[in-house]
Amino acid sequence: xQLALSLPLLIIPVLFYFIIAFYSGDMQSVLDSAxxxxxxxxxxxxxxxxxxxxxILLTLLILFVEVLKATRVSTVSLIDHGLSxxxxxxxxxxxxxxxxxxxxxxxxxxxxxxxxxxxGFSISLRAARRDIGFPAPT
Amino acid sequence: MILNLxxxxxxxxxxxxxxxxxxxxxxxxxxxxxxxxxxxIFQKTExxxxxxxxxxxxxxxxxxxxxxxxxxxxxxxxxxATQTRSLAILDxxxxxxxxxxxxxxxxxxxxxxxxxxxxIxxxxxxxxxxGFSVGIRAAxxxxxxxx
Numbered sequence: 128x129q130l131a132l133s134l135p136l137l138i139i140p141v142l143f144y145f146i147i148a149f150y151s152g153d154m155q156s157v158l159d160s161a162x163x164x165x166x167x168x169x170x171x172x173x174x175x176x177x178x179x180x181x182x183i184l185l186t187l188l189i190l191f192v193e194v195l196k197a198t199r200v201s202t203v204s205l206i207d208h209g210l211s212x213x214x215x216x217x218x219x220x221x222x223x224x225x226x227x228x229x230x231x232x233x234x235x236x237x238x239x240x241x242x243x244x245x246x247g248f249s250i251s252l253r254a255a256r257r258d259i260g261f262p263a264p265t
Numbered sequence: 266m267i268l269n270l271x272x273x274x275x276x277x278x279x280x281x282x283x284x285x286x287x288x289x290x291x292x293x294x295x296x297x298x299x300x301x302x303x304x305x306i307f308q309k310t311e312x313x314x315x316x317x318x319x320x321x322x323x324x325x326x327x328x329x330x331x332x333x334x335x336x337x338x339x340x341x342x343x344x345x346a347t348q349t350r351s352l353a354i355l356d357x358x359x360x361x362x363x364x365x366x367x368x369x370x371x372x373x374x375x376x377x378x379x380x381x382x383x384x385i386x387x388x389x390x391x392x393x394x395x396g397f398s399v400g401i402r403a404a405x406x407x408x409x410x411x412x
């Protein structure tokens with residue numbers, strides 16, 4: 128269980144994105160298509176929710192979980208940060224090299240993986256400084 | 266203060282400086298500078314060669330020199346990673362930026378498409394990962410009073 132939690136969860140939206148991209152062919156039109164019918168809000172304004180917005184929403188939620196996980200300072204979290212870095216490298220290379228990934232949505236996902244890397248070790252360093260580091264009960 | 270910059274950037278600038286400008290002074294007069302490939306500049310420019318005791322000639326090329334600088338910079342980086350002040354966090358962040366720049370240049374720029382530049386990129390990646398791993402390990406053993 129602890130090992131499963133130490134995997135970078137941001138890989139979920141990335142995999143999800145690529146599965147949809149390779150099955151649909153034209154990713155940009157999929158991302159622009161509306162997921163639900165237009166919602167007319169109380170103010171009279173019309174809210175359009177597209178598939179791309181849902182991707183960003185999902186990634187933001189997972190980024191929150193990642194930041195929460197970054198407060199742990201166990202050895203497992205070191206592996207977590209390392210894998211996060213590798214995920215970011217993979218995202219950056221795909222954004223540059225793969226045609227399906229050249230959208231704003233994927234760019235934002237890439238930026239969020241970068242935030243995961245930087246926020247991850249910054250928070251862990253901060254947290255570890257305040258930690259006296261008694262051995263964890265096993 | 267200057268110690269808190271990512272030192273890998275020295276090797277990065279060294280490589281780019283040589284790759285951009287070496288064609289102008291290193292090549293024969295009848296060869297146009299644009300025809301000199303960066304891989305050739307680094308592999309074929311001998312800085313010195315020493316005959317070892319085994320009577321084998323050790324050839325030290327410019328590329329070896331760049332790699333040596335990168336390794337020394339990595340050593341300084343790991344040494345710096347053991348400090349846990351707030352400035353160290355900024356240092357790690359800058360290391361990430363240097364790694365991103367290296368990776369993008371390796372993928373996109375023609376003079377950077379060599380094994381040597383790939384090694385510099387990998388060293389920058391090791392700097393990032395080793396940097397925070399060592400930092401977190403060191404911080405756990407640190408009893409900061411009023412830090």
